[in-house]
Amino acid sequence: MATHQRQPEIPDLRVVPVAELLLHERHDAQRSKPLLQRLQTDGVLMNPPIVAPIRGEQRYVVLDGANRVTAMQALGFAHIAVQVVDYEDAELIVDTWHHLVKGIGAEHFKDMLQAVQGVKIELADATLARAQLARREILAFVEYPNGEVWTLRASGDLHQRSQRLNRIVDLYKAPGLMFRVNSDHLPSLLPFYDEVTALVVFPRFAPAEIIDLARVGACLPAGITRHLIPRRALRINVPLTVLGSGANLPEKNAWLADWVKQKIASKTVRYYHESTFLFDE
Numbered sequence: 001m002a003t004h005q006r007q008p009e010i011p012d013l014r015v016v017p018v019a020e021l022l023l024h025e026r027h028d029a030q031r032s033k034p035l036l037q038r039l040q041t042d043g044v045l046m047n048p049p050i051v052a053p054i055r056g057e058q059r060y061v062v063l064d065g066a067n068r069v070t071a072m073q074a075l076g077f078a079h080i081a082v083q084v085v086d087y088e089d090a091e092l093i094v095d096t097w098h099h100l101v102k103g104i105g106a107e108h109f110k111d112m113l114q115a116v117q118g119v120k121i122e123l124a125d126a127t128l129a130r131a132q133l134a135r136r137e138i139l140a141f142v143e144y145p146n147g148e149v150w151t152l153r154a155s156g157d158l159h160q161r162s163q164r165l166n167r168i169v170d171l172y173k174a175p176g177l178m179f180r181v182n183s184d185h186l187p188s189l190l191p192f193y194d195e196v197t198a199l200v201v202f203p204r205f206a207p208a209e210i211i212d213l214a215r216v217g218a219c220l221p222a223g224i225t226r227h228l229i230p231r232r233a234l235r236i237n238v239p240l241t242v243l244g245s246g247a248n249l250p251e252k253n254a255w256l257a258d259w260v261k262q263k264i265a266s267k268t269v270r271y272y273h274e275s276t277f278l279f280d281e
Helices: 029-042 066-074 106-114 126-134 158-173 186-192 207-216 249-265
Strands: 012-017 021-023 050-053 060-064 079-084 093-096 098-102 120-124 140-143 149-153 177-181 196-201 225-228
Touching: 012 249, 021 066, 021 207, 029 066, 060 066, 060 207, 060 225, 066 079, 079 249, 098 158, 106 120, 106 149, 106 158, 106 196, 120 126, 126 140, 126 149, 126 196, 158 196, 158 207, 186 196
Parallel strands: 021 060, 050 079
Antiparallel strands: 012 079, 050 060, 093 225, 098 177, 098 196, 120 149, 140 149, 140 196
């Protein structure tokens, strides 16, 4: 017997002022520059940034889409289409990206880390390093292809620790190649990457910490937080001519609401419940 399936909730799409969006992590210049060029060429905002309202304020924290927001700001847009989500939604998961680094010699990489002021480097084993990271006793740990694991320890409050994380990431994001990975186990990644320098493993941040950082502009490095959003809206392709027009904000939101209604009526909105791999991203 067929079971009744509830109609999935339609994503909350809105047009909001760019000035009301707060980043919690730095944008990635290597990604935002090509994105800016693509926006100019295509003339549409393909995927909306994901934002969550900050309770008691008229502002939003950007959970995903720092590069899109930065690119739209650079193009001079006052308004942007976003997907608004509830940060307390039980289905929303805050996870972590780790950085797999290539293109830098391992010994040189170690010397670079040793030079970071306020950070103490200590040899450890992987099990101990994971336990210390879970207890926030360390900033991060680094695993090398030869099996060595080194912890990165620093004192200070959340804002000071985020500054030191930025200094660490700044060391390798320009001279090397950085890949975001969701595994903290380097041996499982080595079959898919050549000439790996190291894997840098970061802690998981809580939503309250992310909002706290965003409020004061103390951004985390790009590519650390990973938000798994239920019912994420993709490929909305909102014309930039609409977002950049002289219409006021209520008029733009009325246009967007009617656009969503037309999309549903024409059956061009499709919900995929299953996990998906895209090979042309």
